[in-house]
Amino acid sequence: MAIFGKKEQQIVMDGIWNKNPIAYLVMGICSALAVTVKVETALLMAIGTSFVLSFACMVISFLRNYIPSNVRIIIQLTVIASLVIIVDQVMKAYAYEISKQMSVFVGLIITNTLVMGRTEGYAMNNPPWPSFLDGLGNAIGYSGMILTVAGMREIFGSGTFLGFQVIPQAFYQAGYINNSMLLLAPGAFFLLAAIVALQRSISGYKEEQQ
């Protein structure tokens, strides 16, 4: 069995594009909107969530034959919460200022449905290595999505990228104004709707009408 053969590549690609967690599965939207005012916070969130997601999938997959099915949700939550505590403590130690800005949203990785959805839907029925890859693929897909949202919000909302001014001063003198609506809640909703629509029109996914 190849460590990284065709099948494994397929698993990762599904997460990144074909079945992108945000556009296709409608999961993990809370944090996609809440931490994306700046690229800096979104980047940290992406790293944190990727870590939790891939390792939660792997750990749950190792345990899958020992978990009684009626308490599986609580066990999954415990594993996820422990990983989130690690992320939170590391962030507080090495990136205190940014972790302050992210306030409660690091803790809310626990209830990010993306993590629960992957552990419940994939890791419970598959061996550790594919589960880890599945988690990683989804994490990359998710990170790409929130970084896109964050990039657009920061560039068009405050004219900066990672804190550096990217829109030249001449533009402002010519009458250009930052679109501050993008920094507020409604702007985030509209932007994510547009991105989801774009992703779906390219990947050709259609939602069924009820």
Next chain:
Amino acid sequence: MGHYLTLAVKTIFIENILLAYFLGMCSFLACSKQIKTSTGLALATTFIAGVTCPLNWVLREYVLRKGSLAWAGLPNLDLNYLSFIVFIATIAALTQITEMVVDRYSPALYAAVGIFLPLIAVNCAVLGATFFMDQRDYTFKESLVYGVSAGAGWGLAIITLSALRKKLWYSNPPDPLKGLGMAMVTTGFMAMAFMAFAGISF
């Protein structure tokens, strides 16, 4: 009394947990296709948030805080780093217990809201309310008011969206926007409308 009323109004309208903090988006988008479903979910969330928020306050104050275990001979123990796991365990356990109690004593209520209870264990809005309570150092009464109104604010938002989605059923948007896309645009407009409440102060 006025203080608590202000806190409630602020939590439900001005700092609506969904429309201003984006918490609980997943079940908000997934379960808002029918008004009946979303009403059940809204009631269940309000109840669970209203119970877990003060309960977690008690745990935080008497178990997790530094020095709170002095009576057990451990005055220097600081268990704050365990707060995530304790909070989520409380919520998960409480939803499980509520589900069993409701199932046993009121089958009618169980039929109406029971099926949503497991969903609430992973609703960001409930855990988010607890985290905000923790971060803002509310008192016990404040945490009770905050929990109930955070749940109620979330419920208000989901019921409104499901009513709007019913109307949207007759529209014919471009294919990629169908479903999730349209729901999100509608939510954006709702968030914009709720921003008008920001001017209210007591």
